[in-house]
Amino acid sequence: MAARSKEHQAWLDGLDAESRAKQTGFIDGISAKLRRPREIAPPAHPYRGAPDFWQDFEWPLEERVAKFMDNFKAVGGHAVRLADMEEAKSFIAGKAAEMSAKYVIRQNQPELNELGLEAAIPDAKISVWNSDPEEYWKARAAEADFGVVVADYAAAYTASITVTSSKDKGRSVSLLPTVLMAIIPIERLHTRLGQVLINFDQAGRANLPAGIHFISGPSRSADIENDLTIGVHGPGVVYAIIVG
Numbered sequence: 001m002a003a004r005s006k007e008h009q010a011w012l013d014g015l016d017a018e019s020r021a022k023q024t025g026f027i028d029g030i031s032a033k034l035r036r037p038r039e040i041a042p043p044a045h046p047y048r049g050a051p052d053f054w055q056d057f058e059w060p061l062e063e064r065v066a067k068f069m070d071n072f073k074a075v076g077g078h079a080v081r082l083a084d085m086e087e088a089k090s091f092i093a094g095k096a097a098e099m100s101a102k103y104v105i106r107q108n109q110p111e112l113n114e115l116g117l118e119a120a121i122p123d124a125k126i127s128v129w130n131s132d133p134e135e136y137w138k139a140r141a142a143e144a145d146f147g148v149v150v151a152d153y154a155a156a157y158t159a160s161i162t163v164t165s166s167k168d169k170g171r172s173v174s175l176l177p178t179v180l181m182a183i184i185p186i187e188r189l190h191t192r193l194g195q196v197l198i199n200f201d202q203a204g205r206a207n208l209p210a211g212i213h214f215i216s217g218p219s220r221s222a223d224i225e226n227d228l229t230i231g232v233h234g235p236g237v238v239y240a241i242i243v244g
Contacts, residue, residue, distance in 0.1 A: 050194055059191045064156045065242060068189060071159035072240050075217035079240040085115055085183075088243050092148060092181050093120040095239070101145035105129060105177060108168035111150045111185075129170045138172050147177035147235065151184045153196040154240070158216060161240060162196050165211035174213060180235040182215065186244030 031038040059067060069079040082088050096104065104126045106112050118126050127140045141147065149169070153162040161182050165171040174180055190196055193214075200208060219234030 054192070055194070057192060059156060061186070064189055064191055065186070068154065068156035068159055068240070068242070071156065072217060075159060077159070077217035077238045077240060079242065081242040083244075085111065085243055088183055088241050089115050089117060089120050091241060092117065092146070095179075095181070096121045096124055096146060099145065099179065101179070103127070103140075103144045104146040104148065105141050105144040105173055106148035107150065107170070107173050109150050111183070112148060117148065129173055130167055137170055138176070141170065141172035141176040144173075144177035146179050146181055147173045148181045149174050149183070151182050151188060153199070154184045154189045155193040155196055156189060156191050158193050159240075160193055160196075161215040163213045163215060164209035165213065166209055171211045171213060174215065175234050177235055179237040179239070180215070181239050181241060183241045183243055186242055189242065 027038055065081060069081065072079040080091065082091060095101075101121070101124050104117065104121060104124045106117060106126065106128060108129050108131060113128075124145075127135075127137075127144070129137060129141075149163055151161045152164050154160065155162070161184065163169070163171075163174050163182070174182070200212065215234075215238065218236050218238045
């Protein structure tokens with residue numbers, strides 16, 4: 001048995017050496033086409049984390065809003081700025097009527113509980129996430145025309161909306177409906193993504209939410225030939241509604 005084990009190990013070592021040789025040849029071929037030597041040594045790390053100049057980088061509020069909207073639109077999203085939640089309600093209701101939305105699902109959040117979407121969109125069935133323990137909520141989210149959430153944070157530089165999940169804030173609400181309406185209170189809009197991430201670091205591992213999701217426009221998927229498809233792994237239409 002010991003002899004067979006050694007033979008088996010030698011065979012595995014041979015396969016490993018053959019694989020590494022193929023990898024080296026492949027990378028050497030790319031280096032030759034690029035006309036530069038292949039890097040062998042790992043790159044130096046003069047500092048860890050973001051450099052000081054980036055830590056200090058900050059846009060004024062109005063520029064922050066403008067940059068977020070421009071960057072979000074550049075990746076195929078829609079962005080609007082509204083004065084207050086009443087205007088946000090009217091905007092969502094108007095889009096629901098325009099798109100003939102029949103099913104709407106929203107997070108069970110205080111801001112949305114006070115919004116009054118049920119009265120504003122009388123022609124649609126509006127479901128509130130996890131409000132009925134007997135309901136199959138993933139199915140309700142999958143059939144929804146609209147999903148409505150209030151963002152926890154947003155970052156202007158990357159046009160990223162941060163949505164956390166919990167028992168009242170199912171990730172399916174932002175992932176499964178055809179259209180996502182993400183309300184962003186203006187005080188939650190930051191310049192850099194690092195300003196968002198620090199909140200989770202400070203909370204500590206024990207207090208992290210069940211999920212942290214970064215949304216930068218509609219779902220975009222491409223195969224190996226770079227054929228772009230919109231809406232395969234998430235909403236095909238995303239509205240960022242900045243309020244304030």
